[in-house]
Structures are given as structure tokens and as C-alpha cells.
Amino acid sequence: MIALLIPALASAFDSVFHDGFEFPPNHGSPLGSNLDGVVDWSTSYTFVDAMKQSRDWITQDTDGGVWDTGDEACLDRDDNGYLRSLAPVLSNPGCSSPSYNAVATLFSFGDLAGHYPSGRYIVSYDGNATISYHFAAQKNLALSQPGRDVVDVDASQGGWMMRLTAIDTANPPRAIHVWMPGFDEHSGPAQLFHPDFLALVRRNRVLRFMDWMNTNNSGQQEFAQRPRLDDVRWTTGGGVPLEMMVELANRLDADPWFTMPHRASDDYLTRFAQRVHALLQTNRRVYVEYSNEVWNGQFTQSAYAAAMGSAAYGNVASAYERQLSWYGQRSAQTCELWKSAWGSQASRITCVLGAQAANAWTQQQAADCPLWTAGAPCTAHGLDAVAIAPYIGGYLGSPSTQDTVAAWSLDTLFDELTVGGALAGGPGGGALALSAGWIDAHRSVAAARGLHLVSYEGGQHLVGYSGAENNAALTALFTGANRDARMGTVYASHLAQWRDHGGELFMHFTASGGYDKWGSWGAVEYIDTPATPKQQALLQFIAANPCWWPGCE
Structure with missing residues (x-):
């Protein structure tokens, strides 16, 4: 029943949800958001069908x-x-x-x-x-x-x-x-998405579906393996069906950002692209990225790219260079398949190349892909933008300094984020200055290759790692900071810095999510309590900063 209803839903919904708006509420917004993963313990109740x-x-x-x-x-x-x-x-x-x-x-x-x-x-x-x-x-x-x-x-x-x-x-x-x-059973099939969830994300220009697609460590390879509308639940396997992701984008007049499974065959990529083209409103763009953080060794897509690079290029250069070159190659091929599938409307596609924010060399290697001798550089195959995650404060979760940081007051923590000097050996100028340097480095590499600079994630990164996540005092400090009004001020500086240093679309991570030892990622902790310092800072930035890059309207 749901599958039969979807093609007709957008127009019916728009007449209600957009009533009273001259433009969609995200018109001119420079920000987008990642969406919290669809799991039963999520603080986001996303669908009116809780099953x-x-x-x-x-x-x-x-x-x-x-x-x-x-x-x-x-x-x-x-x-x-x-x-x-x-x-x-x-x-x-x-x-x-x-x-x-x-x-x-x-x-x-x-x-x-x-x-x-x-x-x-x-x-x-x-x-x-x-x-x-x-x-x-x-x-x-x-x-x-x-x-x-x-x-x-x-x-x-x-x-x-x-x-x-x-x-x-x-x-x-x-x-x-x-x-x-x-x-x-009468009203639910047409509503689909819970109104509280829609209200939370409605101001975002772009919605990144990485966690909805269960992209990290994905096992999907063929299109027949994709999740279906009639599946009993969307919390397992490949996640949420593409039709639901497109439907959400249509209802919110937002651009979808898809992170394609790293094992996806050419047929999978082509048929996915064709299906999106058939369903997405003609006034919307689409962002396409091959997997997520392929440079990051904690995910299986990293090992997969390393193995494929070695198989493709042999024992040349370093293993990591082979990995990044092959990642660039597959990103370029993914882009070509999507743009071919969209034909005369290929200009609506933004093909995204991911890179590690702290290491602009990862962008250079993937964009130039020098080991792909038959196709280098990868930027010649339709890639449009490089995306980074210019997080602030990640170094403060290090196990080597956890005891020192855990003993800080919130005043000391915010001093370190904004001006630095509180942590011996920390970056000059603090967390914001460190992020600014990353942005500048990537902007230089991107400009030399004709690429736009966007973010795929961003925001604060206060979380312990490599054992420090079990430091209860450190977690209490970090969660407290995320609830503090001063975090809204830090966000305002973070976003303005991104704009002033040449960044374009900024994608916050993430729309919602509980705060605990694994991080305080959500702009809100719970979607029934949206008036948080971080969420208010994001909304205020949208209101005061219409998108500033050419062609963004």
C-alpha cells in the first residue's frame, strides 16, 4: 500500500506543510544536516509507523x-x-x-x-x-x-x-x-514522517542520508539487495529505502545527499540513479558521494579500497597511496554512471569527493589519482566538490590528556575551544584556529583543481576515544558543554569561520542524538525539546546568512 501511495504524496503534502510560505522554509539556507540513524534506541522518532x-x-x-x-x-x-x-x-x-x-x-x-x-x-x-x-x-x-x-x-x-x-x-x-x-491505518500511510521530525529538519537545504543508508561497513552490492518499502523494518541491512529518502527530500524541498555502498556494482549505481531521477522533484539537486570516509581505517570500506587499489595498480607507491588513488577512481566512475543515467539533466548532480579534514594531501591524492594511468586525474570525470569534516575540539578526547581535560571547568574548556592555551602542547589559538587551518589548506587544493569546498559533517567533536570514552568525568564535562549556552556562541563562530575561509555548503552532524560517552552529536538531544543552544545557533545562522556561493539559489 505504501509503495502505491508515494508518487502522489508530495503535492498533497505540500499544500498543507507549505501553507503560508512564499518560499520553502529552507530557501536560501547555507546549511544542511546529516540525519540520525534509524534504530529503535534513537532519540528521533522519525516515522509515524513505529514498526x-x-x-x-x-x-x-x-x-x-x-x-x-x-x-x-x-x-x-x-x-x-x-x-x-x-x-x-x-x-x-x-x-x-x-x-x-x-x-x-x-x-x-x-x-x-x-x-x-x-x-x-x-x-x-x-x-x-x-x-x-x-x-x-x-x-x-x-x-x-x-x-x-x-x-x-x-x-x-x-x-x-x-x-x-x-x-x-x-x-x-x-x-x-x-x-x-x-x-x-487511515491517516498514517499518507503522513509517513512524524511532524516533530519534519519540524526539526525543515530549515536544512540538504539532507545527508549516510546513516539512513547504513553506509559504513555496508554489504550491499546488487540492486536486488536494497531495502524495500514493504520490509517489516528499516533498522537492519541496507537501512531506509531510497524511495523514502527521496520522498522526504521532496516534502521538505531539500536536496538529498546519497553515500553509495562501497561494494555497489555499476548496475546498482545506475539503477539507483535512475530511480532517484524518476522520483525526485525536478527543481531539486542531488549530491552523490562514493561511500563515507574511505580514508578512515576504522571502516571496512577503507580496507576494501586498499585491497582494490593493490589489485588494480600492483605493488607501486605506498599502500595508502594505492587506496586513495583507487578511491578517487571509483568516485569518478560513480559520478560518470550517475550523470550518464540522468542524461540531459546531469547538471543537477553534484559529485562529491571526500577527504580527511586534518590532511589536505588526502584530497590531492584522490582528486589527482595518479596511479589510475588510464583515467587520471579523477577531476576530469565530472567531480564537482571536495567535502571535509572541519570539526572542532576532537583532540580534547585523547587518552593521553584525558585526566587533565577531565579536571577542567567549563570555563577552561570553552577558553581552549575559542582562544587556546589551556592544554599544554595544544594547537595555537585553540580548536577554532586549528579548524580554520584545515579549511584554508583544503580550499587551496580544491581551488587549484576547480572543485568547490563543502563539508559533509561538522560541528563540535567533544568525545573520548581509544579508552577515554570510559572516563566518566570527561564525558560529564563534554556533555555539559554541549548543553551550555556558550556552545551556541562557539557554533556561531565555527559557521562564520567556515563562510569567511571559503567554504560553501555546510552539513552539520547530526540533526538529533542523545548525549553520552559515544558523543554529543545531535543539534538536539530529543526532538520534542528543540530549543537547544546548538539548534538555535544553526537556525540563527540560516536566518542571517543566505547562501553566498554562485548558483546556490
């Missing part, structure tokens, strides 16, 4: 009190991930000695502290099964009927669980939808 953001099936032993028996490999699933029965499929790869009698899924099960909608949820489904609800949820027996459960949820009690203890194998449950309060 799409539920956790993958968990096998349970209710008799033995075992929360997770670890038998997920044994599950009898259909092509869309729905359960056909509770009986284990012993022939499934990885299935061995299963011991479960129930299967469950979770909703809003992270540390959300009540920041998701309480109220009446409608669970609609086809087929027959015995379904129960637990923790923050209670089935309203008086209002429920076969195929339509009414569930009362109290978010202050934490997350909640749906459990299946019996399945009619002749008519198993499918098309399961969990409509959030205010929506049901």
Missing part, C-alpha cells in the same frame, strides 16, 4: 526467563522479514540447537527518558497471531479487535515490547504497522 524503527526480532524463552536466546539465525522469515512461523528452520545457516518459544521486538528502548510520544498506539496487521505488549505498553482489550490492537503507552516508563507467542502458519501476521498517537 519501521523497531529492533530486529529477538528470540526468547519465556519458560526459562531467557531474554535473548541468540537463535535469530533460526527464524522462519519471508522476503520482507515477517515471521511465517515460530518453528526454527534448522537448515538456515548458523542455526544450531534453538531453544526459544517466543519472538519479540522493541520500541524506543534506549535512554530516551520519556522523550517519545505517550498515548494510544494502533497496531494494525493482516493474518493471525497471539501478540502481547510489555513494559511501557498495555493492550486496551475493550477497544482492540482482530487485526487491530489498541495499545496504551506511557513513555515515562521507558521503552516497550511486542511479543509473538503463537503464529497461524496458514495465515501468518504480515503488513504489521504500529501507528503513533494521532495516526492510524
Whole structure:
């Protein structure tokens, strides 16, 4: 049903959402945003159908009190991930000695502290099964009927669980939808995205879907592996279907930024491009990037590019030079495939080459790709822009200085960010000055190659790493700084510096996300509390700084 509705949704939605606006609210905006990953513990409740953001099936032993028996490999699933029965499929790869009698899924099960909608949820489904609800949820027996459960949820009690203890194998449950309060099987399919989520991101010029696509460490290779609209959930595998990403861009009059899977075949890239061309509004642009941070060794796409570079070029130069040259080569090929697929409208595509902010040489090597003797330089194949992540403050999470920094006051931390001098051996001028130097270096390399300079991520980078993430005092300092009004002032300086040093489109990381030892990335912690210093600074910069580069209108 959802697949049939999507082509007609944008125009119907625009008449409501844009009512009273002469232009879309992101008209002239110089900023974009990455979107938080679609997982059940995310602080962003993205879709009105919460089933799409539920956790993958968990096998349970209710008799033995075992929360997770670890038998997920044994599950009898259909092509869309729905359960056909509770009986284990012993022939499934990885299935061995299963011991479960129930299967469950979770909703809003992270540390959300009540920041998701309480109220009446409608669970609609086809087929027959015995379904129960637990923790923050209670089935309203008086209002429920076969195929339509009414569930009362109290978010202050934490997350909640749906459990299946019996399945009619002749008519198993499918098309399961969990409509959030205010929506049901009649209004939900047309709304799709939760209004709170739309309100949070509506001022952004561009939306980067890296985490929606599960780009890092992706295993997708062929187009048939892509996520589908009718999948039971979009929290696993390849993430959110491309049709939903395009639909969001259409509704918000935003440009989508796709980060293509590093293993994607030429056919995958071409068919993805063709599908986007068919669905995206004709007044929108599209940003295309081959994978994400291929220079970064923590991701499998880095090792993949290194192996492909060695296979393509042999034992020449260094392993890292081979990796970067091949990354440039595949980025150029990705660009050519997309622009060929779009034909006469190829000018609507911005092909992006990623580079490490702290090392402009990574841009130079990938852009020039000197080891690709048949095609160098890569900039001759349609690449339009280089993208960096000019974060501020990342060095403050180092394990070597964690005890010193953890003992600081917030005053000392903000002094280090803005003027420096608080950390022995730290960068002259502090975190902002360090970032400015990176921008200048990349701007010089990009200008010499006819490339625009944009950011793919940016903002603060206060987080411990390599063990320092477990320093509770350090985490408390960093999360406190992100909630402090002075962080809004730092953001204002960060954005103005980007503009004044020759940067163009700036993509913040990220729209929303909880603050903990793994980072405080969100412009907001919770989407029901959007008035944060960081979010206000972003909105104020948009209002005061219409996009300044040629052709941005």
C-alpha cells in the first residue's frame, strides 16, 4: 500500500506543510544536516509507523526467563522479514540447537527518558497471531479487535515490547504497522514522517542520508539487495529505502545527499540513479558521494579500497597511496554512471569527493589519482566538490590528556575551544584556529583543481576515544558543554569561520542524538525539546546568512 501511495504524496503534502510560505522554509539556507540513524534506541522518532524503527526480532524463552536466546539465525522469515512461523528452520545457516518459544521486538528502548510520544498506539496487521505488549505498553482489550490492537503507552516508563507467542502458519501476521498517537491505518500511510521530525529538519537545504543508508561497513552490492518499502523494518541491512529518502527530500524541498555502498556494482549505481531521477522533484539537486570516509581505517570500506587499489595498480607507491588513488577512481566512475543515467539533466548532480579534514594531501591524492594511468586525474570525470569534516575540539578526547581535560571547568574548556592555551602542547589559538587551518589548506587544493569546498559533517567533536570514552568525568564535562549556552556562541563562530575561509555548503552532524560517552552529536538531544543552544545557533545562522556561493539559489 505504501509503495502505491508515494508518487502522489508530495503535492498533497505540500499544500498543507507549505501553507503560508512564499518560499520553502529552507530557501536560501547555507546549511544542511546529516540525519540520525534509524534504530529503535534513537532519540528521533522519525516515522509515524513505529514498526519501521523497531529492533530486529529477538528470540526468547519465556519458560526459562531467557531474554535473548541468540537463535535469530533460526527464524522462519519471508522476503520482507515477517515471521511465517515460530518453528526454527534448522537448515538456515548458523542455526544450531534453538531453544526459544517466543519472538519479540522493541520500541524506543534506549535512554530516551520519556522523550517519545505517550498515548494510544494502533497496531494494525493482516493474518493471525497471539501478540502481547510489555513494559511501557498495555493492550486496551475493550477497544482492540482482530487485526487491530489498541495499545496504551506511557513513555515515562521507558521503552516497550511486542511479543509473538503463537503464529497461524496458514495465515501468518504480515503488513504489521504500529501507528503513533494521532495516526492510524487511515491517516498514517499518507503522513509517513512524524511532524516533530519534519519540524526539526525543515530549515536544512540538504539532507545527508549516510546513516539512513547504513553506509559504513555496508554489504550491499546488487540492486536486488536494497531495502524495500514493504520490509517489516528499516533498522537492519541496507537501512531506509531510497524511495523514502527521496520522498522526504521532496516534502521538505531539500536536496538529498546519497553515500553509495562501497561494494555497489555499476548496475546498482545506475539503477539507483535512475530511480532517484524518476522520483525526485525536478527543481531539486542531488549530491552523490562514493561511500563515507574511505580514508578512515576504522571502516571496512577503507580496507576494501586498499585491497582494490593493490589489485588494480600492483605493488607501486605506498599502500595508502594505492587506496586513495583507487578511491578517487571509483568516485569518478560513480559520478560518470550517475550523470550518464540522468542524461540531459546531469547538471543537477553534484559529485562529491571526500577527504580527511586534518590532511589536505588526502584530497590531492584522490582528486589527482595518479596511479589510475588510464583515467587520471579523477577531476576530469565530472567531480564537482571536495567535502571535509572541519570539526572542532576532537583532540580534547585523547587518552593521553584525558585526566587533565577531565579536571577542567567549563570555563577552561570553552577558553581552549575559542582562544587556546589551556592544554599544554595544544594547537595555537585553540580548536577554532586549528579548524580554520584545515579549511584554508583544503580550499587551496580544491581551488587549484576547480572543485568547490563543502563539508559533509561538522560541528563540535567533544568525545573520548581509544579508552577515554570510559572516563566518566570527561564525558560529564563534554556533555555539559554541549548543553551550555556558550556552545551556541562557539557554533556561531565555527559557521562564520567556515563562510569567511571559503567554504560553501555546510552539513552539520547530526540533526538529533542523545548525549553520552559515544558523543554529543545531535543539534538536539530529543526532538520534542528543540530549543537547544546548538539548534538555535544553526537556525540563527540560516536566518542571517543566505547562501553566498554562485548558483546556490
